[in-house]
Amino acid sequence: MIPELHLPWMELSILITLLGALWVRTIHDRDKAYRSCLLICGLVFLTSICEWIDFESLHAFEARDHFNIFKLLFNKNIFIVDELSAPLLPLAALLYLLTVLSTLKTKGHRFSFSSTLLSESILLATLSSRELWVIISLLSVATILPYLEIRANKRSTRVYVLHMGLFITLLVVGGVLSSFGEAGDLISLIAGAFLTTAALLRSGIIPLHCWMTDLFEKATFGTALLFVAPMTGAYAVVRLVFPIAPDWALQGIALVSLTTAVYAACMTLVQREARRFFCYLFLSHSSLVLVGLEMATPLGLTGGLCVWISVGISLAGFALTFRSIEARIGRISLVEYHGLYDHTPTLAALFLVTGLASIGFPGTVGFIGTELLIEGAIEVYPLVGTAVVIAAALNSIAILQAYFRVFTGARHTSSISLRARPSEHVAILILVALILGGGLYPQPGVTSRNHAAIELIHLRETIFRKSEIDSKISEIDLPESTQPLIGLRQDLR
């Protein structure tokens, strides 16, 4: 019996954003739409925080909503929160809140508030679900909104459509096949391969990463950031692939992720434009998360989950700083030195803090996560740990290079003040507080991620043990009916 939260926090969050999206769509005044969107995002953030606190108070691995409507309608728990997703929901809500908060009013006509709220509801629903088909459907639906925006901007959608089309196809085929397979058999292996490829494609693994740079090129920075920063690709890997993939497959994924991490880190050093630079930086970090997740050892997995949170916070702050600068001087060329420090010293400091946090600089939220990740990697393969260190070193060089290019090296003359607006300042300061707070007092975060890691590994071991027992039984007696993989997962819950 799954324990119940005291209120239906997850359904409430999703409902608020859905209704909010409809309400904001009817508002034509840009300022009012901004304020309304901010209010809704704030409310959702509060409910997600309440959900997290409520969940923590239960001391359980998983919990479901109280007064569960879906349970009444379909006799199924669609929305379940567990130790993995509990902090991801407030993180996602915070990301949306801060993105909206740091949106300048002048950008209102390009950045759609109602679409943002709609995408938030889809994301929250994705992160609240463990059902295969619900995740597949929501991941597929989430790809539509950026497509509509690129099309509205009158830019070519072909790169995005080709990749996302392939992503959806792979997801659906993998989902269908997994319904017929048993854990450990050939069909489930093929299903796992389809699902893995889909999840890796969504995470931007090389050579299937070009959609991501294209998205950052053609959509607004806010939309692109909100599409990639919550790392739903990694979520799909943990939910759909991790429980069924054999060890050798996980190690293969880790190797591909590691290659992407190093390749993307190298590519950051040759980028000429800030968005592409950020995209590669993000790609490198999100691949490092995948490396940790695929280690399948408690330490490596804990490291991966810690880096997931730290990268989510720090790179979101980093991107918001970039976005704030872009709002002032347009697309940022990294070929020239802009010398903006004198105009925006606070943004410069925040840029540096968030950037350094992403590479796991001491005293920031990423430090312990990166240490754990490297230690976990070295436990399995020393060379993998070395590659992770190299990727981190290259990323750190790229970050300081970007800092110098944007803020130093020249005298920027401007007739007007370019200083950070209070709303931007508040948005990034909240993230900096989280970065430094989490960095100086990391124990609760690490403990929570470690619990989640151990539970995930237990779940995986249970599935494989059960599959071994089933195969031994089948050697004696022919099975009367096959046990579908999805059903097996449900039983295990």
Add this chain to the structure above:
Amino acid sequence: MNTDAVFHFLGVCVVVSPALLLALFGVTSLMNRPIGERLMAQATQTMVMIGLFASIAVLGLMLSLDIRYVPIELGNWVVIPEQHFHFHLKFIFDRLSIPFCILSFVLCGTIGAFASRYLHREPGYNRFFVCYAIFLLGMIVSSLAGTIETLFFGWELVGLSSALLVAFFHERLNPVRNGMRVWSIYRIADAAFLIAALMLHHLTGAGDFDGLMGTGSWPDGHATISEQHALFVGLLLLIAAAGKSALVPFSGWLPRAMEGPTPSSAVFYGSLSVHLGAYLLLRVSPILELSLTLRLAVISLGLISAIFGTLIGRVQTDIKSALAFASLTQVGIIVVEIGCGLRYIALIHIIGHACLRTLQLLRAPSLLQDYHTLENAIGSHLSQKRPLWVRFMPKRYRIMLYRFELERGYLDILINLLIVRPFMSLFRLCDRLERRWTNFLSGGESRESDLIKPHAETLEEYL
């Protein structure tokens, strides 16, 4: 109050005082509410004094009680019991760390007082002191670190502050480029250090120096890992030390670092951070003892760096660069001493050299003025004796040597040619291939942003 409690209190004071200084400067700067110059100077003075007197008190107590090793346990920062992972916060006061800690406080205190006047009304005054606080904390944490992870923590702080201070005059291009160079080399060194630290952790099961270096306090410890492991880990640590102490082939960053303001050049690159690599080698000296090959590598690197430093220093046309290479010569000799097992001599050499070099660098601008006054007074240049070997060397070789010295041993050019350029070319090629691929998929130009120039701001945009 028993002795342990007194030691604990004083030890905490030593570590916390620079941390508080950084918290004060950092938080006010991030909140965009920087404090005034006088308050900054006073806060710096107070915190440095607290730290210095506390460390002197620890030394006094240790001498009076005849204790040679005082660990200060601050507990586990992070612990995962099931996986036997712990990040232990432990600081040690021993015969190596105390002199280095007191040296750091004395020199940083001197420079803090000097800089508060030297940089008076300079636009970057606040920024300088933020970096200064990061550096001071990094130096103290590195000096007193009782675990290799804690040493890495301090090491990184020193690296960041150094790079930012080199680029202090950041409206000009050269300091920024030099800051970037320093950072790049530091990061290579940091990567080597981190890998070595994790390997050591893996081999010994603990990050504590007690566990790594076996029984006995410094310098009497005996490491317990095998010779091969010692060689592998030791070489990684040697790369880390070479990067931090600007040994060959990483020496290119040292004269570049002199682009920063004089106080930071004096204390950071001239005396303290340049010795941090040597300090690391001293700290892990029991590992060096295990492998003769490793010791020979250390001696060779030190010797090459010393000879290189003295040759290049002779042709420098500005006083800070000449002093930088003179520092390199001394650091090279210190490394040779460490390789030869002369640990106390190396430690005394570090202290003497750091103090002398700081004073020389601080005196440098006024020295030049005095020099010119003297030349004006006598009406000609001061005579310079050519060294004996120059008189016997054929002209052709002298010119070759001069070129070699003037180009700083072609080291920067070689690094650019052999590492940076091929690396950048390869990934620029990848970038072009990606562009072609996305162009092909898009059926047209897919990267218009490359052509977009930053637009000039219009007032309406921000109203």
